[in-house]
Amino acid sequence: MTPSTANNLADEVFNSLVRLFWGARQFNQALTRGYGVTAAQLSALRILERRGEQTQSQLAGLMLVSGSTLSGIVDRLQARELVRRERSETDRRTVKVVLAPAGHELLGSLPKGASKFGAMRQLVKELPEHEARRFLEILNAMIDLLTDAAEGEPEGDE
Numbered sequence: 001m002t003p004s005t006a007n008n009l010a011d012e013v014f015n016s017l018v019r020l021f022w023g024a025r026q027f028n029q030a031l032t033r034g035y036g037v038t039a040a041q042l043s044a045l046r047i048l049e050r051r052g053e054q055t056q057s058q059l060a061g062l063m064l065v066s067g068s069t070l071s072g073i074v075d076r077l078q079a080r081e082l083v084r085r086e087r088s089e090t091d092r093r094t095v096k097v098v099l100a101p102a103g104h105e106l107l108g109s110l111p112k113g114a115s116k117f118g119a120m121r122q123l124v125k126e127l128p129e130h131e132a133r134r135f136l137e138i139l140n141a142m143i144d145l146l147t148d149a150a151e152g153e154p155e156g157d158e
Contacts, residue, residue: 044073045082048099049107059097082106
């Protein structure tokens with residue numbers, strides 16, 4: 001690949017990533033306007049719907065968010081009575097997050113296919129395994145770059 005072709009391709013990939021992030025943000029805002037929940041809150045509700053009650057640490061792990069981030073998500077869902085926190089009968093230190101009837105109702109009101117993230121997941125599932133693994137490697141390398149930048153000084157654009 002010539003340097004010019006590599007630069008053009010890198011620019012196209014970067015522009016597509018920006019469009020992907022922008023689209024995710026727009027989807028999140030539309031979801032909030034239409035249903036009063038964010039994509040993260042919807043993800044928590046869907047996990048509880050599929051898997052049943054979870055501790056906050058289990059739910060945070062499934063959502064790939066920190067405990068403090070998850071706590072804020074659950075606080076907002078609980079304030080809307082979409083979930084409940086319940087103490088374990090056997091271990092009073094353990095608190096489970098449970099999908100409340102209003103949460104079931106909200107999920108039932110969402111049109112099928114409303115989750116663009118689910119559609120993207122399906123798109124990746126349909127890739128040949130070697131392509132999906134390579135895609136994951138590249139995404140993880142990008143995440144590592146962002147994580148390194150977040151821990152240090154921001155780097156300028158070349």
